[in-house]
Amino acid sequence: MDKCYHSEFDVSNNTSKQVLCDINIPTDIVLIGAGIMSATLGIFLKILEPKFTIKIYEKLAKGAQESSNVWNNAGTGHAAFCELNYTKEKEDGSIDIDKAIEISESFEISRQFWAYLVKQKILNNPKSFINNIPHMSIVWGKKNINFLQNRFQKLQNSILFKGMYYSEKHQKINEWAPLIINGRNPNQKIAATYMKTGTDVNFEEITQQILNKLQGYNNVKIYYKNKITKIKKDNNDTWTLSTSNNKHKKIHARYIFIGAGGASLKLLQTTGIKKINKYAGFPVGGQFLVTNNQTIVHKHLAKVYTQSPTNTPPMSAPHMDTRIINGEKMLLFGPFATFNSKFLKYGSWLDLFYSLNRYNLLPLLEAGYDNFKLIKYLINQLMMTKKDKINALKEFYPKAELKDWKLIQAGQRVQIIKKNKNKRASLQFGTELISSSDNTLIALLGASPGASTAASISLEIINKMFQQSTNTTSWNNKLKIIIPSYNQKLDGNEILTNEIRQYVCSILELTNIKINLNDSK
Incomplete structure (x- = not known):
């Protein structure tokens, strides 16, 4: 004992x-x-x-x-700088940034917590777990460009997103991320935002x-x-x-x-x-293309996200990321969805079936019926060859070659399926506390x-x-x-935001930009 x-x-x-x-x-x-x-x-x-x-x-x-494993996630310090699914376009064309502000506030809390742990010598060597990697969003096509421009302008109303740049010029985007422009049709209309203070987290x-x-x-x-x-x-x-x-x-x-x-x-x-009876789970895995070819890696320093393709779920948003793992830089692109019945990467093939009962079977079927686009998306993803995946990468990096990249299996996620009162069950993309x-x-x-x-x-x-x-x-x-x-809320509080960011960045050895609400980019 x-x-x-x-x-x-x-x-x-x-x-x-x-x-x-x-x-x-x-x-x-x-x-x-x-x-x-x-x-x-x-x-x-x-x-x-x-x-x-x-x-x-x-x-x-x-x-x-x-x-939490370094290879089972993209390592993005989610601050809503680059993730377009946190800023929804309403029916009237306006952009809702409430979720982006919530996510950004939450990440600021994490950074303060890590800074405290470094001060207490609970965490050592900040560079071993957090590094500045600029966060970018990139889109192409008139409709998407209009969305990104409107998103950028709306985000400028928040102190949390000051310091962000917007451009539709190939020359400027080439300064931020050369691989994205090299080999691209110079007449293709694209737009990008750039946030220097983004991070990669291990x-x-x-x-x-x-x-x-x-x-x-x-x-x-x-x-x-x-x-x-x-x-x-x-x-x-x-x-x-x-x-x-x-x-x-x-x-x-x-x-x-x-x-x-x-x-x-x-x-x-x-x-x-009893409240758990209205919940079911839908497992989705992922794969990433990875290269550590340093000739390629040294030409890209950014985490670049775009929108999910039409009629696909938010989890499908592709991104090309610089990663720093054990001091080594590499590039990662994905995710490509995989599907099996495991609820964990090291789980059992029977996980999905063991989770079903008389309470959540109907919600699971309802969610599957109502989310046909998800089923179609998963089928298409499962049918992709490695060459198909390289072709998807070429939308970001036009000169990508098959020989430079390998596929790795990432983590397994379980999306929540929740039956709401007097409503059909729906698939939830996010986290929730059950007590x-x-x-x-x-x-x-x-x-x-x-x-x-x-x-x-x-x-x-x-x-x-x-x-x-x-x-x-x-x-x-x-x-x-x-x-x-x-x-306290940082959003709307210029003095507090600058104080907190200066304090955090000095301890975590990160780049900080002092900003004010009157800045315009």
């Missing part, structure tokens, strides 16, 4: 005492999955309440091997560094090769978790966070939480932009789970030290 130090914690007065515990005494919180979300939430809680006992369960041999590196720090605490235990199989609410307001560990078949916890990626849905279905009625159990469902917004999602979880504590002076003051803009 493992010895651990257990804190008997009273959230009503924010006090605790440590006692030697055994396996039958509830852990303060269990985190399921050792990815970016559990690592972020775990270190947040250790900073706020050092005496908390925490157990992390991960079914693989090490952390950050699913969606979420696996962040996760591993935090997990290594967490393992050093004597009241934190990480169990690898250990799968949680079932969760049940006890009569005494705690939870019992069944595990695959032969030594500890059952454990007890006061609080639970399920951050197990695609496995979260199946675990939620074991909890008895028990008393908020002692919370799970994260969905995909992008989860990793980039891990800190703001963690704050939301903390405020739900430990509301009484977050209202205390002690926790509130700590949160303001960790996140200097805590409970």
Whole structure:
């Protein structure tokens, strides 16, 4: 039996005492999955309440091997600078930037959190996990050019997007990203936006560094090769978790966070939480073309996104990205969708079928019927040869050659299918928190932009789970030290935005541009 130090914690007065515990005494919180979300939430809680006992369960041999793995995502620091699906065009032709502002605010919180962790020496060497890579959007065709221009003009109303440039001139775009222009028809009408302060992020590196720090605490235990199989609410307001560990078949916890990626849905279905009955999951995988041919790589320094092709879902938006992985620059292009029934890259072929029940089968069928364009898109993607994929790349990089690129398999995502009240089920593109009625159990469902917004999602979880504590002076003051803009909006606040960005960039060794609302580009 493992010895651990257990804190008997009273959230009503924010006090605790440590006692030697055994396996039958509830852990303060269990985190399921050792990815970016559990690592972020775990270190947040250790900073706020050092005496908390925490157990992390991960079914693989090490952390950050699913969606957080450096090869399983595009590494985009999602700040809504380049991702066109965060700025929807309304029926009247106007551009809705609310989602873009929300995403950008969330990423600013993540950067503040990482800066704090660097100051505390929890994260080391910022260049190992975050680097400036300009973010660009590029479009072609009159309708798309009009959209991008309108989007750019609307974004200029927000301080968060000041410093962005717009151009329809080949010569200027060539300065930003030569590979895009070299070999392109000079008469083709194109338009691009450019944001110098975009970033490339290695979420696996962040996760591993935090997990290594967490393992050093004597009241934190990480169990690898250990799968949680079932969760049940006890009569005494705690939870019992069944595990695959032969030594500890059952454990007890006061609080639970399920951050197990695609496995979260199946675990939620074991909890008895009724609201999960209206949810189903739709698994989608991805592939990327990659080159490390340095002659090519040195001619491109940007993450370049365009719009999803007509009648395809938002997840299909292609992009050509500079990546920095272990200090090496390379280029990545995709994603190309793949489909199988696994909910995790290292999951089971039966995952999709095991997730079906009498409650969510109809929502899944409804979503499939209503999203014929998704089914058609997946079929077309599955039929693509490598040559077809190179031809798709040539829309970005006209001189691309097959010999310079290889295909890699990326991560597996599970898109949420949700049955809304009095409405048919629909496919959701984003993330959502699902909680028990008393908020002692919370799970994260969905995909992008989860990793980039891990800190703001963690704050939301903390405020739900430990509301009484977050209202205390002690926790509130700590949160303001960790996140200097805590409970404040940057959008519309020129002074605060410049202060926060200068502080963050100086610590994370990033480029900063001091801006004001009267700037025009």
